[in-house]
Amino acid sequence: MASQKLYHTNRFLLDNPNDLISIDKWQKTVNLLAQLFEAPAGFLVQHTDKGFQVTIASQQASNPYPAGVFIEPEVNIFCRKIVETGKELYVANAHVEPCWDTNPEVKNDGFSSYLGVPVFWPDGRCFGTFCVMDYRKTDYQNSYLELIRHLKEILEADLSLLGLYSEMMQLARLDDLCGINNRRGFRALAEQRIKLSIRNGSNLVMLYVDVDEFKRINDEHGHSLGDEVLKLLAKVLKQCIRVTDVVGRIGGDEFVLLTLCDTEQDLIVLKARIMQAISDAIAANELPHFSVTIGHKTVKPSDSLERVLACADQDMLARKTRRAY
Numbered sequence: 559m560a561s562q563k564l565y566h567t568n569r570f571l572l573d574n575p576n577d578l579i580s581i582d583k584w585q586k587t588v589n590l591l592a593q594l595f596e597a598p599a600g601f602l603v604q605h606t607d608k609g610f611q612v613t614i615a616s617q618q619a620s621n622p623y624p625a626g627v628f629i630e631p632e633v634n635i636f637c638r639k640i641v642e643t644g645k646e647l648y649v650a651n652a653h654v655e656p657c658w659d660t661n662p663e664v665k666n667d668g669f670s671s672y673l674g675v676p677v678f679w680p681d682g683r684c685f686g687t688f689c690v691m692d693y694r695k696t697d698y699q700n701s702y703l704e705l706i707r708h709l710k711e712i713l714e715a716d717l718s719l720l721g722l723y724s725e726m727m728q729l730a731r732l733d734d735l736c737g738i739n740n741r742r743g744f745r746a747l748a749e750q751r752i753k754l755s756i757r758n759g760s761n762l763v764m765l766y767v768d769v770d771e772f773k774r775i776n777d778e779h780g781h782s783l784g785d786e787v788l789k790l791l792a793k794v795l796k797q798c799i800r801v802t803d804v805v806g807r808i809g810g811d812e813f814v815l816l817t818l819c820d821t822e823q824d825l826i827v828l829k830a831r832i833m834q835a836i837s838d839a840i841a842a843n844e845l846p847h848f849s850v851t852i853g854h855k856t857v858k859p860s861d862s863l864e865r866v867l868a869c870a871d872q873d874m875l876a877r878k879t880r881r882a883y
């Protein structure tokens with residue numbers, strides 16, 4: 559649960575609806591495509607490792623494939639060729655091209671013509687295809703190709719927006735230095751995690767990890783070595799927890815972990831594991847010795863996140879003070 563993506567390029571959009579995508583607008587775009595080409599069927603088709611899914615189908619009685627239809631990845635459909643090559647495809651008359659003999663759109667549905675362009679995710683991966691099919695053979699001129707390219711830009715603009723928004727959310731929630739959640743990101747994920755644990759009755763513990771005398775490390779070895787210490791600590795903490803736990807850096811040398819922990823004994827073992835992992839990492843990376851103090855607070859259903867954090871912080875401070883005397 560280290561980060562939350564707004565979209566997954568390998569998941570069907572129809573199964574993971576997203577508020578930033580206007581399916582209604584996409585529907586109008588696909589309808590317009592079919593209308594301008596006077597074609598009986600127009601589509602936006604998505605491809606993932608699972609296969610192909612019709613995301614949007616033009617709303618016409620002549621169109622045999624409604625939105626949601628799934629096609630296995632190995633089926634010899636026109637769209638597959640585009641996904642494999644990343645290039646546009648125009649087939650004026652599939653009945654005279656033997657390579658399409660096994661294509662069910664030709665063999666079973668009787669389509670003759672296909673024109674499609676690849677649609678890309680903002681990271682350059684192929685989302686799928688935007689295409690028109692006709693039962694008759696066609697003779698589309700260049701201007702038609704221009705038209706379909708322009709229309710697909712409307713779809714890609716929405717996918718770009720999704721990418722930009724996702725990046726902005728990541729930036730707002732990530733600590734630049736350590737690459738883990740910052741306070742904002744940690745809070746958002748921790749709130750969700752606490753709600754989930756209340757629902758399924760699991761025991762969560764908040765750990766508050768603070769580097770001892772970090773100021774001295776900066777003063778003696780320089781700020782950039784101090785940064786290396788913080789990065790190493792973040793890496794070690796991430797390695798000591800499960801993927802469903804939440805980790806964050808919420809202050810200069812202060813880190814927090816929200817983790818599942820059933821018993822006192824589990825907690826003791828986890829703290830010892832963190833201490834050992836820090837010692838091992840210091841030795842492996844030839845960094846100056848440093849230690850941490852770890853406070854904790856068990857999460858009760860009635861606790862607010864603020865209270866849990868404050869109590870874990872106080873526990874950490876009390877342990878630091880006890881050690882100092």
Ligand SMILES: Nc1nc2c(ncn2[C@@H]2O[C@H](COP(=O)(O)OP(=O)(O)OP(=O)(O)O)[C@@H](O)[C@H]2O)c(=O)[nH]1
Nearest residue numbers: 768769770771772773774776781782784785810811
């Ligand atoms: N290198 C580096 N130092 C930072 C960063 N953020 C905060 N600091 C420094 O971290 C130090 C934290 O100092 P203190 O809060 O006094 O804590 P401490 O020296 O660890 O003392 P105790 O917590 O009492 O053990 C300060 O000197 C900050 O300047 C950072 O991103 N990189």
